[in-house]
Amino acid sequence: MKLLQNIGKYTLMLTMVFTRPKKWKIFFSRLINELENIGISSLPIVALMSTFIGGVIALQTASSMSNPLLPKYTVGYITQSSTILEFSPTIISLILAGKVGSNVASEIGTMRVTEQIDALEIMGVNSLNHLVLPKIIAAILFFPVLIIFSMTLSMLGGWMALIITDLTTTETYVLGLRAFFNPFHITYALTKTVVFGFLIVSVSSFYGYYVKGGSINVGQASTQAVVSSSIAILVANLILTQLLLLS
Amino acid sequence: MIEVKHVMKSFNGQQVLSDINYQFETGKVNLIIGQSGQGKSVLAKCIVGLYEVDEGQILFDGRNFTSMERFERSQIREEIGMLFQGVALFDSLTVEQNIMFPLTMFTNMTKAEMQKRVDFCLDRVNLTGRNKLFPAECSGGMQKRIGIARAISMNPKYLFCDEPNSGLDPKTSIVIDGLIKDITAEFNMTTVVITHDMNSVIEIGQNILFIHQGKKWWSGDKDSILTTDNPEILSFVYASEFMKEIRSIMQEKRT
Numbered sequence: 001m002k003l004l005q006n007i008g009k010y011t012l013m014l015t016m017v018f019t020r021p022k023k024w025k026i027f028f029s030r031l032i033n034e035l036e037n038i039g040i041s042s043l044p045i046v047a048l049m050s051t052f053i054g055g056v057i058a059l060q061t062a063s064s065m066s067n068p069l070l071p072k073y074t075v076g077y078i079t080q081s082s083t084i085l086e087f088s089p090t091i092i093s094l095i096l097a098g099k100v101g102s103n104v105a106s107e108i109g110t111m112r113v114t115e116q117i118d119a120l121e122i123m124g125v126n127s128l129n130h131l132v133l134p135k136i137i138a139a140i141l142f143f144p145v146l147i148i149f150s151m152t153l154s155m156l157g158g159w160m161a162l163i164i165t166d167l168t169t170t171e172t173y174v175l176g177l178r179a180f181f182n183p184f185h186i187t188y189a190l191t192k193t194v195v196f197g198f199l200i201v202s203v204s205s206f207y208g209y210y211v212k213g214g215s216i217n218v219g220q221a222s223t224q225a226v227v228s229s230s231i232a233i234l235v236a237n238l239i240l241t242q243l244l245l246l247s
Numbered sequence: 248m249i250e251v252k253h254v255m256k257s258f259n260g261q262q263v264l265s266d267i268n269y270q271f272e273t274g275k276v277n278l279i280i281g282q283s284g285q286g287k288s289v290l291a292k293c294i295v296g297l298y299e300v301d302e303g304q305i306l307f308d309g310r311n312f313t314s315m316e317r318f319e320r321s322q323i324r325e326e327i328g329m330l331f332q333g334v335a336l337f338d339s340l341t342v343e344q345n346i347m348f349p350l351t352m353f354t355n356m357t358k359a360e361m362q363k364r365v366d367f368c369l370d371r372v373n374l375t376g377r378n379k380l381f382p383a384e385c386s387g388g389m390q391k392r393i394g395i396a397r398a399i400s401m402n403p404k405y406l407f408c409d410e411p412n413s414g415l416d417p418k419t420s421i422v423i424d425g426l427i428k429d430i431t432a433e434f435n436m437t438t439v440v441i442t443h444d445m446n447s448v449i450e451i452g453q454n455i456l457f458i459h460q461g462k463k464w465w466s467g468d469k470d471s472i473l474t475t476d477n478p479e480i481l482s483f484v485y486a487s488e489f490m491k492e493i494r495s496i497m498q499e500k501r502t
Binding site for chain 2: 022023026114115116118119121122123124125126
């Protein structure tokens with residue numbers, strides 16, 4: 001029952017978010033700030049995670065390749081396909097749900113408990129549109145950039161790990177990366193990323209915006225935002241995979 | 248003038264406001280007083296539309312706020328300035344940006360015009376030259392004054408102050424009270440102050456509404472509140488030993 005209530009409240013929130021900004025100049029100024037807060041500041045963690053996990057994927061695949069019938073370029077192929085299909089769009093989005101989601105929920109939640117949102121409303125500002133829309137647009141615009149960055153570094157990390165351990169050659173690895181490459185998989189990954197970006201920011205904003213109480217409640221809302229947006233990502237991942245790859 | 252007619256409000260079945268009727272006059276400081284938890288802040292939040300009333304009407308100079316759509320309400324809200332109990336300054340913005348915020352949002356002023364207005368508002372609250380400070384760098388009294396400067400930046404017709412003296416020392420409280428009284432007369436605003444500070448009542452209480460158990464219990468001015476026989480008012484006004492002493496002196500003078 002509470003889930004249904006929350007879904008209804010969330011939908012109503014979105015109708016308030018997606019309205020015309022009062023002043024475009026202010027909206028673009030806030031959008032630039034959010035691109036930095038949500039997007040650019042996430043580059044280091046994405047780079048670190050992608051490089052190391054790309055390396056681990058390549059090493060694990062290489063260690064499992066005991067069958068001599070399997071071509072050597074399979075390591076590159078598996079690294080490429082697991083990175084593009086699942087690791088970068090989904091796992092990195094889950095990591096971003098933790099970083100960006102908690103940040104968004106606590107920022108908006110703090111504004112709520114310190115009456116800053118009330119102050120905006122009293123002035124006649126649509127606080128949801130003013131606060132949440134630039135964050136959602138920033139996530140939709142920048143998350144695909146982060147994911148492409150992640151894919152590149154993951155495959156680079158795989159190459160570095162294999163070269164350092166002398167498990168394959170650059171030529172074989174690159175051959176594997178290019179083998180059976182399906183450009184639609186990039187479209188699939190980026191479509192998922194856009195949806196995940198929207199879910200992370202909107203769900204986290206929802207928990208922050210409707211928080212009641214004080215700092216403890218803001219902390220709880222932040223945790224709830226991360227948990228709920230992660231669940232939303234997993235459910236959306238399943239649905240989108242069914243829709244885009246299997247239908 | 249703000250008129251409150253038959254306003255009712257409840258939360259989860261518990262009646263918080265019962266049939267409140269009152270007129271807040273223009274050019275005067277109108278106080279809503281009462282003990283904590285009696286419905287003062289709820290009434291103020293109903294008036295500015297942060298809470299929806301269950302029944303009744305709120306009229307801003309004859310315009311029925313309760314029946315308006317969101318867009319129409321936004322227009323009225325542009326005429327409202329509010330000082331919150333916790334000040335509610337935007338902590339990521341400087342003092343100047345806080346005061347400039349409503350101007351950038353709702354006017355087509357040039358940067359120079361906005362700067363002039365910001366300087367005027369800061370000067371009016373005796374904070375000239377503090378433009379570049381962040382709220383966290385200001386004292387409680389300064390933050391209240393910045394809140395007032397932001398509230399008057401749009402030249403509002405209606406000013407709401409929720410417990411403007413909470414957390415302030417008596418001397419700073421008097422400064423804030425004086426400022427509210429002065430700007431009300433200067434800009435001919437309808438000012439509504441929610442307080443339970445008896446000093447404020449005596450300093451600036453031109454019209455007073457006493458709320459008790461969610462009802463309009465008594466109304467009058469600062470002179471009549473000191474002489475009323477209403478027992479709830481007496482227990483509120485003369486709660487402290489100091490006020491009890493004042494009362495006995497007043498009674499002695501009368502006899």
